[in-house]
Amino acid sequence: MFKATVIVKRRPKILDPQGKAVEQGAKLLGFNNxxxxxxxxxxxxxxxxxDKNLAEKEVKEYSEKLLSNPIMEDFExxxxxxxxxxxxx
Structure with a gap:
């Protein structure tokens, strides 16, 4: 059995409104840097x-097809x- 960890991130060129909102909140709390x-x-x-090869194949396909949006996000x-x-x- 294998444990998979997937991190999905918006591509750098794509606006992240949630990130902007959190950053504004941080400034209100005094985190100015x-x-x-x-x-x-x-x-x-x-x-x-x-089978490690099968596990990797399934993790990659699962991430591509369901966990991430290939137009806006990258994953590792x-x-x-x-x-x-x-x-x-």
Whole structure:
């Protein structure tokens, strides 16, 4: 079994209104040195296979087809082999 971690981020050229709103809130709280806040998604899940190549293929396709918008977002992922309880081997 493999544990997958996927991080989805808006592409740098795409406006991030949520990031802008958070940055404005930071300024109101006195965080005057904060710049270029971007908000993304952090996703974890398990792939129930012993085949690392199959796990990578499924994680990539899942990320491309469902977890991210390929027009506006990029993603990166990592996989770690774990035992049935979810602990790293």
């Amino acid at each position: 904060v710049r270029q806040t971007r908000i993304g998604k952090y996703i974890e899940f398990f792939v129930d296979t012993d 992922y990592s996989i770690t082999e774990v035992n049935v309880s979810g602990e790293s081997k």
